[in-house]
Amino acid sequence: MTQHAPGQARMIVDLTADDYADFAAYVYKRPELRRRRYRSHLRFAILMIVALFAYLVWQTWDGKGPNWGQMLPVYFEGLAVGLGILAVLALSYEYLLPGLVKMNTRRMLVRQPDTLYLGRHQLDFGPDGVTDSTATASGRMDWADVRRVEETPEHLYVILGTLQGVIIPKRGQDAATLDAVRTQLRAHVADTQLAPAP
The missing domain is CATH 2.30.29 (PH-domain like)
Structure with a gap:
């Protein structure tokens, strides 16, 4: 110095390349991007809840209204499965993707080294x-x-x-x-x- x-x-x-890979993983885990991912997961969950409800109403409509006795058990069962899958995918994003981001960044820079960065x-x-x-x-x-x-x-x-x-x-x-x-x-x-x- x-x-x-x-x-x-x-x-x-x-x-x-390892420095850039570390930075990519670090940025991915910062609160700013984490909040953005949470909002995206929440929007998808709401869309799924509304879409499933609308689909089952349409499927069980008998001219006077939906058949609630037939619809609700199927709705809550489908909702439980769908939200469970969404939760698994969201957790995968949080715990698995940072490693993949790091690996892909390192691989990209090793394959195509750029002296401007390295x-x-x-x-x-x-x-x-x-x-x-x-x-x-x-x-x-x-x-x-x-x-x-x-x-x-x-x-x-x-x-x-x-x-x-x-x-x-x-x-x-x-x-x-x-x-x-x-x-x-x-x-x-x-x-x-x-x-x-x-």
Whole structure:
């Protein structure tokens, strides 16, 4: 790490397919996307309840109205089976798909490596934002575009949107580098969940 001036820090990282796979699984499990999935499951359950009811009313209609004695047992039995299947699928989404997302992300990057994303990156944290430089390209992310910063045992994630972010691996970094980067993130991003500096 090179400390250029007060309010600046530099970090050199080596991004791998595993880093992107970890980020994809992490984003999938964030509360924002989890709430979105719950709302989707709820909408589907309501649609199923209404559609099954309407179908059985139509099937048992005798000209005066539905045959409730014939319809209701079938309705509640079908409802129990349908909601049970929906619950199993919803649980599968929560517990099985993160692993599949991680595996597919890793496989995609290994098969088609992109040097823009993988390999050595120089990250400069300054008063205006984060500059990301590679051997072939560079770009800057303004602090105003950052929604949140979150830290895991292996990474710092600078969250830009629901599915977008800057991945900062912590492996190979000394305590002083991580401390300087955390200081910059805390200074410029109000919504942070960072580990305490050592």
